[in-house]
Amino acid sequence: MTNFQDFYKQYQPKIDSFLADHLSVEIQNKMFAEIMKYSVMAGGKRLRPLLFLATLDSLKQEIDDRAIKIACGIELIHTYSLIHDDLPAMDNDDYRRGKLTSHKKWGEAQAILAGDALLPMGIQWIAEASQNSQMVQVIAEAIGPNGMAGGQYLDIDATNNDSVKNDANFINQMEWLKTGCLIEASVKMATIYAQASKDLQEKLVDFSRRFGRAYQIYDDLVDIVQSEQEAGKATHKDQEEGKNNTLTLLGADQSRIELKKLINLAQADLNLVDGEVLAGFLDLYQKVL
Numbered sequence: 001m002t003n004f005q006d007f008y009k010q011y012q013p014k015i016d017s018f019l020a021d022h023l024s025v026e027i028q029n030k031m032f033a034e035i036m037k038y039s040v041m042a043g044g045k046r047l048r049p050l051l052f053l054a055t056l057d058s059l060k061q062e063i064d065d066r067a068i069k070i071a072c073g074i075e076l077i078h079t080y081s082l083i084h085d086d087l088p089a090m091d092n093d094d095y096r097r098g099k100l101t102s103h104k105k106w107g108e109a110q111a112i113l114a115g116d117a118l119l120p121m122g123i124q125w126i127a128e129a130s131q132n133s134q135m136v137q138v139i140a141e142a143i144g145p146n147g148m149a150g151g152q153y154l155d156i157d158a159t160n161n162d163s164v165k166n167d168a169n170f171i172n173q174m175e176w177l178k179t180g181c182l183i184e185a186s187v188k189m190a191t192i193y194a195q196a197s198k199d200l201q202e203k204l205v206d207f208s209r210r211f212g213r214a215y216q217i218y219d220d221l222v223d224i225v226q227s228e229q230e231a232g233k234a235t236h237k238d239q240e241e242g243k244n245n246t247l248t249l250l251g252a253d254q255s256r257i258e259l260k261k262l263i264n265l266a267q268a269d270l271n272l273v274d275g276e277v278l279a280g281f282l283d284l285y286q287k288v289l
């Protein structure tokens, strides 16, 4: 058993160096490699790969090089989704992770292709390292039409569509598909890799769902907390931009209540496993409470 800080210090650099080394070696065209690496190495928190590894830790599964490769495969897929999410046709963002977005830095066609290439490369790493078709199926389902891409479709479809602005079911579904499914898949793949019992798998998947839902609420609240600190008042940037999310639906106070509930439930999901590291992920949310 180890705590979250030690775990993070041990594995975050391993993830970063695996990503940097393998992208440099495995991509034949060095210019394309640079474009892909630019976004992958731009300083992400590595939340999903660390969740995968922490779930293995909770099941007392050894974290070997194969596990690191699977974890990095998940991060490639996540990075693809961010590059495409930032494109002019989608969120049209100029900055991501404190740096110019891929299309701003390299051009739109280049950014589309970097995302196009990161997605199958991520799947390939997971398939190669796991040799487990069930894990490949789990990740493919999580990011396809009934997962992340489907959620992004709902989001695009709903922007500035007043009829869904106050529809809690729609917002929950859209947010869940867009960000929750990949988080759930990261934990589920770890339970398959570690051959966890059905009971443990169910509990950990419940944890991942609550953690993932909480992450969306947290992510929306972070902006509010930052503007409170900077300007001494809460501004609803998302509301101004016509976004549909739990924050614009419930408001900040109710979102915080919802977040606290989810944290308590997620903590209880860890009762049957060695969940100290996984529980540490929930501490992240204290920043906005």
Ligand code: GRG
Pocket (backbone or CB within 6 Å): 043, 044, 045, 046, 047, 048, 078, 080, 081, 082, 084, 085, 097, 148, 149, 152, 178, 179, 215, 216, 219
């Ligand atoms: C383009 C098919 C397609 C999907 C895009 C990821 C995504 C779906 C949309 C992102 C929209 C968004 C800002 C959601 C809030 C939560 C979230 C996923 C934040 C970004 O992930 P982090 O916080 O970022 O893990 P880092 O940079 O740390 O990896």
